[in-house]
Amino acid sequence: MSGTALQPLATIGILGGGQLGRMLALAAARLGFKCHVFAPSPDSPAFDVVHRVSCADYTDTEALDRFAADVDVVTYEFENVPAETATFLAARVPVLPDPQILATTQDRLAEKNFVAGLGIRTAPYADVAQADELAAAIARIGRPAILKTRRYGYDGKGQATIKNGTDPQAAWRSVGGQPCILEAYVPFEREVSVVAARGHDGTVACFDVTENDHRDHILKVSRVPASLSAEAAQEAQRIAEAIAQKFAYVGVLAVEMFVLPGSGGILVNEIAPRVHNSGHWTLDGASVSQFEQHIRAVAGWPLATPMRHGRVEMTNLIGDEVDDFARWLTIPGASVHLYGKAAVRPGRKMGHVTQVFPV
C-alpha cells in the first residue's frame, strides 16, 4: 500500500445519501472505516447506516467546511452533485474521483466528445443548443432519433423520441427547451455494461460484462455473464479500461453500452462516475463487490481481483414490487436487499434481489 493509503478507522465522506451511498457505507464499515454522509434530504437511506451525517444543501459552504474537516477523503454516490461543491471540497480534502470528471460526465455533449476523442464509437450525435438548431440536426442524424437534455437526465428522464411524424418543436418543449444533443436511434441487440475499478496505482479491475434489461427506461434485470462472444466481452472491457485510464480515474465507474446485431460492434451510451445499479449483483455474486472495490480505491488500498461465483441474476424491486419482498425471502438462494425507503413511488428503486446459480 502507498504511504498515502488510509488506515482503518479513517473517515470516508460520501456526497449523496441514496441506496448507493448506503451500500458504500456498509462496505466501508466491513473494512473498518467510518463514513460521514452529506446529503440534503432528511430521509436519505444512507443516513440509517452511518455514525455521522450532514443534512444540508450542497451549496451550504459552512456545512461543507465542517464536513471537510471531519473526513479523510471525499467520494460521491451521485453524479449530479454540483461541480462547485466538489471543487470547494477539493481545496480542503482529497476528492476522488477527480471533480473534473464530474464536469465531463454531467454533460452528455462533453461526455460524447470525450468518448469519441478516444476513438470509441457512440451513436451519431449532434449538438442542439437552441430550438432553431433542431431541424438541421434532424437532417443530419435522421429519424428515428432521441433528443436528450445535456444535463440532469437519468432513467430516461429528459428524453424525447423523434420518429416520422413527430413535431420536433413539441419534442423540444417536452424536454423543457434546454440545451440538448440529438442522438441517432440505435437498433441494438442488447444492452450491456462494464463496471470497472481503477486504483491509485493505475491498476484496472473489470467485473464481468453484465447484460441489462430495462423496463420503462429503468433497469429491471441484470444478468451475468452477458450473452456475448468472448471477443465482444473483451472489447467491452477494453473500452471501460481505456475510459478509466484516460480519466486517471480513482474508484468505480460504469460504462453502459449498446451491442449491435450480428456482431456489428459496441457503442458507448453513457458513463456513470460511480458505483452503478448494474453492478449490484457483485454483492452476492462475486468475491468482492463494486462497493468494496470503490472503497479500496479511494482509500488507496489494493484492488481485489473479482471472482464470480456462478451465473447471476439481479432483479430490481421498483415501486410497489417491494411489497413482494416476503415471497422473495422464501426463494432458496435469493438474497434480498431493501433500501429502507419509507415512501413507495412508481419508478422508485426500493430494493433488489440477487440470485446466484452455481455452474
Ligand code: AMP
Ligand atoms: P440513457 O439515459 O441515455 O441511459 O437512456 C436510457 C435508455 O434509453 C437506454 O438504456 C436505452 O434503453 C434507451 N436509449 C438511450 N439512447 C438510445 C439510443 N440512441 N438508441 C436506442 N435506445 C436508446
